[in-house]
Amino acid sequence: MISHKHKTVFVHIPKVAGQSVEQMYLADLGLNWSERAVLLLRPKLNTEKGPERLAHLTAAQYTQFGYLSQDNFQNYFKWALVRDPYQRALSCYHFLGYARVLSFENFVQNVLPEKIKQQHFFFLPQYDYLHDNQGQLLVDYVGHLERLDQELVYPKEKTGIQGISMPHANKAAGSWKRVVRIWGEQPSLIKYFALGHDRKSRKEVLTPRAKAGLNQLYAKDFEAFGYTQQE
Structure with missing residues (x-):
């Protein structure tokens, strides 16, 4: 996200409250979501480079x-929010619909490695x-989702946001439309098909085997942002 009025770049890492941050800036500009x-x-x-949704450009990709x-990138206040890697992976798992048809262990072992590759x-990785x-x-400030209220104070002050609270957005669970897309993109996952995992608690699906996989895949996130690996 780039706001020239606020002279800020917000690097939106998926499933780390980014849409709520963006709505806060839109509100300060007097705009709604359809004007984003x-x-x-x-x-x-088609002529542009980057991810399919430009909200998710990495910090390096802006320039x-x-x-x-490069001048604006150097002069603007650049910031981001990060999240516990276990909880972020679980949020992706549910939001994209994988929880409807795959166990979390299978998601970690058979989906994440290929997607990261x-x-x-x-x-x-958030790193x-x-x-x-x-x-x-490349950013000036990294806040942690787990301490959101206190860690929003500084970026709001730096970018002139006053009197606007951050809404909660984008919490919907994965739809069956997303599930159909999963099979279209990765038909080999059908052999791991299993219903009912979307009804299990996060603690229940975060098994030692799943944690071990995430510890390896997101090792840099744990180290760089102060999160503790579990066994």
């Missing part, structure tokens, strides 16, 4: 793909969103 393209919150055009000049924007290829942090 002004903040570069729109689908990518790499020409969405912001493909650099799919929804599953990229990769905020660092360049040399490991340099």
Whole structure:
């Protein structure tokens, strides 16, 4: 998200309250969600580079793909929110519909590795969103979702947001339409088909085997952002 009025770049990592942050800035501009393209919150055009939804550009891609000049990138306040890697993976699992047809263990073992290898924007490590290829942090501030109220104070002050609370958005569970898309993209997953996992608690599906897989896949996230790996 780029707001030239606020002189800020918000790097929206999927399933880390990004849409709520974006709505906060839209509200400050007197705009509604249908007018969000002004903040570069729109689908990518065929002639453009980046993820299919430009809201999910990595920090490096804003200048790499020409969405912001290097001077503005240096001068604007750049920030992001991060989240416990276990909880983020669980949120992706439910939001995209995988919980309807796969166990979480199968999601971790048979979906995430391939998606990360493909650099799919929804599953990229949070570290990769905020660092360049040399490991340099490209944003000025990283807040943690678990301490959201207190960690929003600084970016709101820096960007001139006053008197606007952040709404809660984008919590819907994965629809069957998304499930159909899963089978279309990865027909080999049919052998792991199993119903009912969407009714299990997060604690119940976060098994030691699932944790071990996430510890490996998102090792940089745990280390860089101060989250503790579990066994």
